Amino acid sequence: MIIRWWRAVAGSDAVLQQYAAHLERNTFAEMAELPGHLGATIAVKVGGTDNELVVTSLWSDLDAAGHFEQGAFDDAVVKPSTQKLLKSFDLKVEYFETLVTTGILDKD
Structure with missing residues (x-):
């Protein structure tokens, strides 16, 4: 499994909520339709x-x-x-290859 990782700073709580809603409604919904997609999250520090x-x-x-490659x-x-x-x-994303998983990520 590959993890695609990207960081940002939302600034205000309002921007964070707006961006999270956008991801859920648009970006994550679009990704869910792509072959090989296994899930996505947004997390705040x-x-x-x-x-x-x-x-x-x-x-x-x-x-x-690589579906996002432009x-x-x-x-x-x-x-x-x-x-x-x-x-x-x-401006860049990072990719990580999983070596060991457990819990819900370990389900086939």
């Missing part, structure tokens, strides 16, 4: 400031994770409307 967040998506393999394989895809919304964001 506990005890952090400015609503630091990480968006992760889970993919069956690296080829499936430039280099590790370029983040951040729409202009999202760029205006967020305080800051990474």
Whole structure:
């Protein structure tokens, strides 16, 4: 399994809620239709400031994770409307290959 990882800073609680709703309604719904997609999350840093967040998506393999490729394989895809919304964001995504899983991620 491949984990695609991207970080951003929402700034205010209102922006965090707006962005989370957008991900749930649009981006995550679109990803769910792609072959090899296994799930996605948005999480906010506990005890952090400015609503630091990480968006992760889970993919069956690296080829499936490449559905978002528009430039280099590790370029983040951040729409202009999202760029205006967020305080800051990474320009690159990171990919991690899982070695061992447990719990709900271990289900076949």
